[in-house]
Amino acid sequence: MNKKIVRDVDASGKRVLMRVDFNVPMEDGQITDDTRIRAALPTINYLREEGALVILCAHLGRPKGQIVPEHSLAPVAARLSGLLDDEATFVDDCLGEQVAEAVGAAQPDDVILLENTRYYPGETSKDKQEMLAFAEKLAAPAQMYVNDAFGASHRKHASTFGVTKFLSPCVAGLLVEEELTKLQCVVDADQPGFIAVLGGAKVEDKIGVVKQLLPRVESLLIGGAMAWAFFKAEDMEVGESLCTEESVAGARDILATMSDYLDTMMLPVDVHMKNVSTGETKYAPADGIEPGWDALDIGPETQQKYAEIVRSAQVVFWNGPMGYFEEPPFDQGTLAVAKAMGECAGYNVVGGGDSVAAITQMGLADEMDHVSTGGGASLEFIENNGTLPAVEALDDSE
Ligand code: ADP
Numbered sequence: 001m002n003k004k005i006v007r008d009v010d011a012s013g014k015r016v017l018m019r020v021d022f023n024v025p026m027e028d029g030q031i032t033d034d035t036r037i038r039a040a041l042p043t044i045n046y047l048r049e050e051g052a053l054v055i056l057c058a059h060l061g062r063p064k065g066q067i068v069p070e071h072s073l074a075p076v077a078a079r080l081s082g083l084l085d086d087e088a089t090f091v092d093d094c095l096g097e098q099v100a101e102a103v104g105a106a107q108p109d110d111v112i113l114l115e116n117t118r119y120y121p122g123e124t125s126k127d128k129q130e131m132l133a134f135a136e137k138l139a140a141p142a143q144m145y146v147n148d149a150f151g152a153s154h155r156k157h158a159s160t161f162g163v164t165k166f167l168s169p170c171v172a173g174l175l176v177e178e179e180l181t182k183l184q185c186v187v188d189a190d191q192p193g194f195i196a197v198l199g200g201a202k203v204e205d206k207i208g209v210v211k212q213l214l215p216r217v218e219s220l221l222i223g224g225a226m227a228w229a230f231f232k233a234e235d236m237e238v239g240e241s242l243c244t245e246e247s248v249a250g251a252r253d254i255l256a257t258m259s260d261y262l263d264t265m266m267l268p269v270d271v272h273m274k275n276v277s278t279g280e281t282k283y284a285p286a287d288g289i290e291p292g293w294d295a296l297d298i299g300p301e302t303q304q305k306y307a308e309i310v311r312s313a314q315v316v317f318w319n320g321p322m323g324y325f326e327e328p329p330f331d332q333g334t335l336a337v338a339k340a341m342g343e344c345a346g347y348n349v350v351g352g353g354d355s356v357a358a359i360t361q362m363g364l365a366d367e368m369d370h371v372s373t374g375g376g377a378s379l380e381f382i383e384n385n386g387t388l389p390a391v392e393a394l395d396d397s398e
């Protein structure tokens, strides 16, 4: 890795500002999945053992520069305290007097969690001066910076990027190191034997990654609602299936600009669809979607075909579910690909919020070589050929 990591510097006795990705899913004030909190523990514990005071900052949801109680990190502080063998101190603000007081009262090796950075508009501001002014205040109590928020590292925000202008050294945490090392294998992969599987809903968000991957993969398998955008772009009937104008425009862009590589792209040959008025479900060939029907999954023939290709791959990167997996039986396509990934002896990586939720729910996450904690970040890392803005801002290794 060409960036300094936390092991490369002396943190003992230092006040360390550490950016973490604690953007956990919540329902009625309860954390429904604490994977992201657990993922930060190795670096937190490492710093404490070094005798550093760990000042954690993070965002939760999109409060848009205002104090929105539903987006408070207080429940995260409680869960973190349970996971550490020690109480984490929660501070009701991320800058100013309250923070200074808590930092002043803390012992080396204590852990402090600051309130949601996105309660301030400066955190995500496009106005660079405003962003940097906020970053300077956020950095004020600390002496060095650790970025362990892989899932937020594609953002040039105050807490991921701006603070590096005010603190030194600035290094990567152990989670960021692991993510970068493992995802680099996907960036370095080349055909033959390199397979990408892309699905989910929004083609417009994934155009960049499709363009980056298409010339390098042996096959790009398309599933999920993403496939219907390509169908529609080719004037096929998609009935009531999820298919936005933006997605179709994205698909047209790919068809028009990537013509040299389209023979490596595979689309579903059959679908599993549901009648929107009667609720009846049936399989149909790809060109058999009828008005009044909603294609919610790839069909059995496609599942078998995709699974076979995935099983024999050397490197597989997967993002985006193959169908509306939240509603069985439309989880079958996603399940077929997930099982095939598990059976594949090659190197397999899954990235993406919903794809990761799907394999976790199916109990197959442990079968993968790497499950990325960052959806957007993992896609952008691949799209940018192995760089992310918040990682680039860290100190170079010597
Ligand atoms: P990820 O978070 O893994 O990148 P996306 O956010 O792009 O994936 O898309 C995930 C969502 O797409 C899921 O909620 C899934 O139910 C939905 N989806 C996938 N295929 C279909 C489909 N054929 N019809 C309706 N929804 C679908």
Ligand code: MG
Pocket (backbone or CB within 6 Å): 352, 353, 354, 375
């Ligand atoms: Mg998603």
